[in-house]
Amino acid sequence: MKRSTSKLTQSVHIGSHGDSIYGGLVNPIYTSSAYSYDTEVRYPRYFNTPNQKAVVEKIAALENAEDGLLFSSGMAAIMTSIFALLKAGDHILFQNDLYGGTHHAALTELNRYGIEFSMYDTDDIRKFENEIKPNTKVIYIETPSNPLLKIVDIAAIAKLAKKHKITTIIDNTFASPVNQNPIDFGIDVVTHSGTKYIGGHSDLCCGVAVASKKLIEKIKATAMHFGGSYDAHAAYLVERSLKTIVLRVTQQNKNAMAIAKFLESNTKVSAVYYPGLKSHPSYSIAKRQMKGGFGGMLSFDVKGDPEKFLKKLKLIRKAVSLGGVESTITQPVKTSHAKLTSDERKKLGISDKMMRLSVGIEEATDLIDDLAQAL
Secondary structure: OOOOOHHHHHHHHOOOOOOOOOOOOOOOOOOOOOOOOOOOOOOOHHHHHHHHHHHHHHHHHOOOOOEEEEEEOOOHHHHHHHHHHHHOOOEEEEOOOHHHHHHHHHHHHHHHOOEEEEEEEOOOOOHHHHHOOEEEEEEEEEEEOOOOOOOOOHHHHHHHHHOOOEEEEEEOOOHHHHOHHHHHHHHEEEEEOOOOOOOOOOOOOOOOEEEEEHHHHHHHHHHHOOOOOOOOHHHHHHHHHHOOHHHHHHHHHHHHHHHHHHOOOOEEEEEEOOOOOOOOOOHHHHHOOOOOOOOOEEEEEEOOOOHHHHHHHHEEOOOOOOOOOOOOOOOOOOOOOOOOOOHHHHHHHHOEEEEEOOOOOOOHHHHHHHHHHOO
16 A cells, blocks of 8 residues: 555554554553564664654654654753764854753853854844854754744755755754654754654653654764663653644644734734744745644733733643643743843843743634633
8 A cells, every 4th residue: 555645644554553463453562671682682772662663653754754763852852963963173053043941052061062053043044154164064943933933944044054065953843743844845854842742732751853864873873872762651652642643733723823813913912923924024934834834832922911911811821831732821031941141032032021822722712712801
């Protein structure tokens, strides 16, 4: 039978081989930490046990990648990929609008290992190119970005990197593999905080990196030393969650668009950041590369007291993280970007009144009613 290219079909069937002994439809949980070495040497820290590989097969199919690795967290996936591709004396060029955890890790870890880095705005590709040095080996981007939902032209970055023989890494967490597939645009390594849309139920912490087989082997060699592998029980739950990722994200896309339009028209809101709005400065780029939808994440600035607004919400929960089936809200200044100084946040455009909303799968009108009464 011809392999389906439908994400709906792939999310259900790829990697889910079932139980060959008893005929069960779902994969068993293989708890062994010791396997026979007569054929392939399997070991949890080698990233090659059955439940780990089942998740990777699904994610790789959804991202149009050849292979991948399942990690214990998104930061494990990101930092392992970076360290695997760089050595002392190399330089990595980041976009300047990054998830706070990645930003802080770069500031505190890379120089300790003799790795140079710089951060620059990607709005003007020609100016961004001027930041490339003779020792630049990796370009790292994130789109849509956290929390401002900035859009980077993926194809333009990939073209630039290939021109200079530089490897590219992207954090594709906010888009999810349902909405955006960076490998199709020329990106080399795609990472995810699987804690978000891949897990999707606010009860798992994991990370993923997918790429060509050659690059994954290189990343795997470092990953085996760092030891950020994943437990069989949790991997089983990730695989189960992936079976509904298309349904979940499709509903979240729809809800987020309705909420973004509502907020944009509300006089109690001073700014809305959502790539699906035609008023977004990079709407045309987002439309070109986010083929599945514009995502379930949006941010907005309230005019009034942010604490009073948060306390008045009844349905939307105040919580860290994102991507779950329930709608959650947070202040980046107190959570994802709390480790940045006030000047650093100001430079990035993150205000003290900014709210980051992770839209769930509830009825959109119920969510809008809750936001309206709180505003």
